[in-house]
Amino acid sequence: MKIVETIQEVRDQVKEWRKQGLTVGLVPTMGYLHEGHKSLIDCAVAENDRVVVSVFVNPMQFGPKEDLASYPRDLDRDAAVCESAGAALVFHPEPSEMYHDDFSSFVDMSTLTGGLCGKTRPIHFRGVCTVVSKLFNIVVPDKAYFGQKDAQQLAVIRHMVSDLNFGIEIVGCPIVREEDGLAKSSRNTYLSEEERRAALILSQSLKKGKALLETGETDAAKLRAVIANTLATEPLAKVDYVEVVGWDTLEPVESINGPILTAIAVYIGKTRLIDNFIWQKETR
Numbered sequence: 001m002k003i004v005e006t007i008q009e010v011r012d013q014v015k016e017w018r019k020q021g022l023t024v025g026l027v028p029t030m031g032y033l034h035e036g037h038k039s040l041i042d043c044a045v046a047e048n049d050r051v052v053v054s055v056f057v058n059p060m061q062f063g064p065k066e067d068l069a070s071y072p073r074d075l076d077r078d079a080a081v082c083e084s085a086g087a088a089l090v091f092h093p094e095p096s097e098m099y100h101d102d103f104s105s106f107v108d109m110s111t112l113t114g115g116l117c118g119k120t121r122p123i124h125f126r127g128v129c130t131v132v133s134k135l136f137n138i139v140v141p142d143k144a145y146f147g148q149k150d151a152q153q154l155a156v157i158r159h160m161v162s163d164l165n166f167g168i169e170i171v172g173c174p175i176v177r178e179e180d181g182l183a184k185s186s187r188n189t190y191l192s193e194e195e196r197r198a199a200l201i202l203s204q205s206l207k208k209g210k211a212l213l214e215t216g217e218t219d220a221a222k223l224r225a226v227i228a229n230t231l232a233t234e235p236l237a238k239v240d241y242v243e244v245v246g247w248d249t250l251e252p253v254e255s256i257n258g259p260i261l262t263a264i265a266v267y268i269g270k271t272r273l274i275d276n277f278i279w280q281k282e283t284r
Contacts, residue, residue: 022049026141031055032072033081036176036184040145041085050088061127190271198236205230220244240265
């Protein structure tokens with residue numbers, strides 16, 4: 001496995017693979033890899049001849065008061081994860097390699113990004129779409145892999161790929177959880193021992209919501225209330241949002257008929273965590 005820092009090195013390597021008739025998968029990450037990221041790499045390795053993992057903390061998707069400076073970084077650890085999973089190349093550029101001094105071109109979206117995380121992070125998805133578009137143009141993969149934990153991001157990327165005619169298949173991969181149910185996240189490292197215990201309220205509240213749906217409930221307001229009331233039992237939890245939206249549109253729904261995304265964002269102390277589930281009533 002090679003680690004490279006320049007766009008040209010990535011392009012040269014991918015060009016060689018293409019000459020050999022090999023397929024290429026891409027796993028975009030911001031590093032500090034955990035089992036959730038590894039599951040994406042595992043899936044990519046199983047479905048492609050060669051896999052590129054980008055490790056880049058993208059400054060464009062962080063707001064002025066967000067955690068860019070403190071976001072965890074450990075390239076040696078990340079490289080070990082990538083190599084053990086079978087990745088062929090790690091692309092680890094400096095911000096100056098991705099964004100030159102007079103950089104002024106952006107990829108934005110007028111739908112899907114206004115709600116959920118977009119409400120409180122208004123510049124976030126412009127940053128995501130711009131950097132992912134750049135990575136797609138640099139690597140030109142056959143497939144790219146994203147986790148369902150960032151469900152809004154997954155929906156946004158799929159829509160962008162369709163709108164802009166990228167010839168890339170977007171593969172969504174299931175949420176990976178700790179044994180006690182907490183969704184794997186690089187930000188989990190911010191949690192104190194007490195906060196780590198408190199964070200279990202996210203998955204517990206979603207579990208109660210899913211159980212309500214399994215009884216046949218179709219009222220989205222009741223689903224939101226069950227989840228919100230469960231979150232309210234944890235003193236360390238401060239709710240950012242509890243939303244039930246159509247999975248295709250990310251617009252709020254009143255009645256649950258088609259596929260839905262039930263998504264939450266919760267502050268545990270100063271750490272903002274997200275979790276979700278996608279639900280579609282079984283048809284017989």
